[in-house]
Amino acid sequence: MYDVCTGSTVQQEYLLSRNTPDIQLVTLMKNMTQQINNKTEEKIAKIVDQVLKQVFGTEATRLIYKYLETKHSMKQGEIAERIDVFAKGLEEFLNSGAHVIERKILDDIYSSYGLLRRLELERMQEEHSFVVQVRSFLQKT
Numbered sequence: 001m002y003d004v005c006t007g008s009t010v011q012q013e014y015l016l017s018r019n020t021p022d023i024q025l026v027t028l029m030k031n032m033t034q035q036i037n038n039k040t041e042e043k044i045a046k047i048v049d050q051v052l053k054q055v056f057g058t059e060a061t062r063l064i065y066k067y068l069e070t071k072h073s074m075k076q077g078e079i080a081e082r083i084d085v086f087a088k089g090l091e092e093f094l095n096s097g098a099h100v101i102e103r104k105i106l107d108d109i110y111s112s113y114g115l116l117r118r119l120e121l122e123r124m125q126e127e128h129s130f131v132v133q134v135r136s137f138l139q140k141t
Helices: 002-056 058-072 083-112 115-125 130-140
Strands: none
Touching: 002 058, 002 083, 002 130, 058 083, 083 130
16 A cells, blocks of 8 residues: 555656646746736836826825825825725825826826827727726736
8 A cells, every 4th residue: 555655646746747847937927927017017106106296296296195095005106006096095185186187197107108009098098997097007018
């Protein structure tokens, strides 16, 4: 009985070792995808920060971030991954003015990724909300 169990274990180890390169490749691809997503999220957070500072200045932008952190437990670096919370908080803070800021953020995102991408995403502007557009953009990059 010991030989049967040992033989089975050796065979399992052999089969698993044959899959190791595939597992390593999958792991590498997941890591690369995560790095790309992180860079895209960082880029979007940077664009949001630039737009807010351009429109409101540094002090008012800090107030907006403070509001988001206090009311929605959202830090500045989480904007892209929690875009729905950002949009809700911005609308609460700015009321109807949030739409103008959202449009400027989207325009800057589009222009930062080139004209062809911008044309594709501009078609979405008429059909979808700010949150849907940013999430779609994150999925496509």
